[in-house]
Amino acid sequence: MENVNVSLNSFLEYLQIERNYSKYTIVFYQKDLEEFFDFMTEEAIASFTDVTHNEARLYLTRLHQKKYARRSIARKTSCLRSFFKFLLREKRIEQHPFSLVSVPKLDKLLPKFLYNEELEKLFDVSDLTTALGQRNQALLELLYGTGIRVSECCSITIGDIDFQLGTILVTGKGNKQRYVPFGTYAHDALSTYIENGRKELLQKQLDSNQTKHLFLNFRGGAITPRGVRVVLNDIVKRASSTLHISPHTLRHTFATHLLNEGADLRVVQELLGHASLSSTQVYTHVTKDHLQRTYNQFHPRA
Known part of the structure; x- marks a missing residue:
């Protein structure tokens, strides 16, 4: 698989410098992306250009099989959308595999508060x-x-x-x-x-x-x-x-x-x-x- 660290570091610098994200958000994004990179290795996906809509759907299926909460899946999906949008902007890929993937609908829970x-x-x-x-x-x-x-x-x-x-x-x-x-x-x-x-x-x-x-x-x-x-x-x-x-x-x-x-x-x-x-x-x-x-x-x- 291509050197993912170069793309990862470039994306994290983009989040920090251009998007001004907090260090906590960047840490979560990095963990979510590294988990996706492990999936690419397991599936023998050699390059980001080989990730299609089908691979994106397969990855989300795996997350459901691992019993991730819908909120976690939604966060991971949002992270991957941002990452591949960045790669598309940098002309490192020609298609956005997560652009058509639907985000799980979240339960509207009332925030817990104290009397x-x-x-x-x-x-x-x-x-x-x-x-x-x-x-x-x-x-x-x-x-x-x-x-x-x-x-x-x-x-x-x-x-x-x-x-x-x-x-x-x-x-x-x-x-x-x-x-x-x-x-x-x-x-x-x-x-x-x-x-x-x-x-x-x-x-x-x-x-x-x-x-x-x-x-x-x-x-x-x-x-x-x-x-x-x-x-x-x-x-x-x-x-x-x-x-x-x-x-x-x-x-x-x-x-x-x-x-x-x-x-x-x-x-x-x-x-x-x-x-x-x-x-x-x-x-x-x-x-x-x-x-x-x-x-x-x-x-x-x-």
Whole structure:
């Protein structure tokens, strides 16, 4: 088979430089493509020019046989469409084998979110007399209070925070920056953590070049998205034996609560950093409490 690494590296550079994709997206694309390259080797397909519509359909059949979820198959299909479109643009192939392949229809699942009672349990868990407890509380307040992504949260530096205006400069997907406001609860939790807990954690850092990142791990280095998940899992475990959430659940909760209280959809889109309004519209479901309040307020026979 031809040297796939040349095409792969060229495509990844294209995603990074021209499309400005995040490093996480590029990692997933690389894994999906390497899986397809393994399929080409198994089928003795020597060149990308030998991949036709039939091979594309066969590959998708294999994915179904491996019991991949429809969402995973849709992502892999989208990746391969982009890759072969790139090869076509670079004149390395003469036909696009995945152009006519249909993407599996995805179930429209409502995002999972938390009710106020469930949130309060999470906020009551951390020991605010300890450095890690202060960090965890600030982390929790910020994720719920701003709706930012975990990756965005981990990249925040001290200089990104403006306490006077109550805003944070957030770098999102594609390195696009936006200002996100935060409220009094997040303000107080961040102030306590920065003035006390963070300074204590910094003293544990062995490297003399102290990090400017806002959130630190127990060694004093910048916390990772995986570290945030570990922290949140521990908080949830101590708060409730029945509650199961991910860091993204706090983002879902942020958007759902805003919209249920009457926030404009386009404002929520801006706060979340969504490129299109359709991504935000998934949050326009309403809670039973909101339905009841609306009914009682507007129906003449309520």
